[in-house]
Amino acid sequence: MRNKRKIFARIYLWIILAVLYAPIVFIAVFSFTEAKSMGNWTGFSMNLYKNLFTGSMQNSSGLLSAVQNTLLIALVASVVATFLGTVAAIGIFNLKGRRKATMTFLNNIPMINPDIITGVSLFLLFVFLHISQGYTTVILAHITFCTPYVVLNVIPKLSQMNPNIYEAALDLGATPMQALRKVLVPALRPGMISGFILSFTMSLDDFAVTFFTRGTIGLDTLSTYIYTDARKGGLTPELKPLMTILFLIILAVLLVINIRQSKNNDKK
């Protein structure tokens, strides 16, 4: 009876996983052939990989700059969001009563809003203020939807922290700056790191917000590049090897992190 339940549960999970991974496997398989459209097998070939690394493909500069933009925007936005969010979390944690409730409420808005609302509202803001749209506006928009997650990841670390340690450092002669660097930041670091990782991945994956705030200067991230490409009809075939490589990198990183974590847990 118990065993049957277990087998049934296993099968259920594996079916869902198979469906979830089918498109990714599909992309990976068809990255090893040269055909333009995805479902077309014209024999095994590594040419798409070669093209990707030598840059010898149509519109190669477009794809490569889209990748660069995606990484640059994600990096800048998540660094700023981590800084802004951590400072804000310390502030919000020390607020009381109605002011605290107001800040928490405001902080929740970007997380509740669907991307399209964030995108359209920021688009209207930049139009209203006559700010020409491009890198800066996209980065500002990404900071807007990333920071709340940093705040929510740092606040629990503040409540776990013993407030007396900071005061003790001051009493023992540390300057506020030293106390900040040597006491506060180390205590908050896990929250800052998970806030940063979350921000970075959300920024990488964002489509709608970027789409509305990138303006008309031809700025593309990977998402908007894929969107325009697909709407034009043919997807750049080199995207398939690119996605396959990205997937393998992410898979490796996550497996290493998790195996380490479970090892640490076992030790405890």
Add this chain to the structure above:
Amino acid sequence: MNKRSNWALPYFIFLILFVVLPLLLILIYALQDNSGHFTFANITKFFSDGDSLSTFALSIEVAIENTLLCILIGYPAAYILADKSLNRSAVTVVLFILPMWINALMRTLATAELFNMAGIPLGKGTLLFGMCYDYLPFMIYPIYNVLNKMDKSYAEAAQDLGATPGEVFRKVTLPLSMPGVMSGVMMVFMPTVSTFAISEFLTNNKIKLFGTIIQENINNSMWNYGAALALIMLVIIGITTFFQGGDTEEAANGGVI
């Protein structure tokens, strides 16, 4: 200690400028005509425009169906993942979240291509399948989180007091896991109403959802009508958040390892 609360000030200004003001601008643009005069015309246009109304109704319908589908498929998966006697490996949980790190548009295009290869015509069925595919992890993860943190002694107590496994689930586990389901609903329902690229790819532009008409209006410089449509969506978000109670703590942990 008091001074430290001032640290919230920069972020407060940032939120006013980049969250509150933009949302107010949606309201202002929605209530203006092209030349900036006050009008309700954009709102009344929506309620008298058959196309917009039917798109809206269809979006809500698809979103409800998708949310139910995600709960139906996702809840058992989350339950199995959180049950130590059925699943002991943390890696399985990671496997469920991993696809989210691959560009959603690319995955959606591949899904549409798979349907083409299988000879299944793109339409509402494929749209629902693809939506469910895209949003399932967002349903599984919050439910898993709640189930995982749940105090198992409640279920054990119910069992000791003579409840059957079915009763334990219905009267103890399910009610206690409702916060997880609610944050899952939050992360699936509104995004489904508002997606545009995903629905375009999965139906070959045959079916438009609400997000698509907002996007088309904004991109064709019909900002006022686009803003009015966004405003209608905001009202719905307000209503659903009100019923949900605005608990976003779970949602915040949605994507982390």
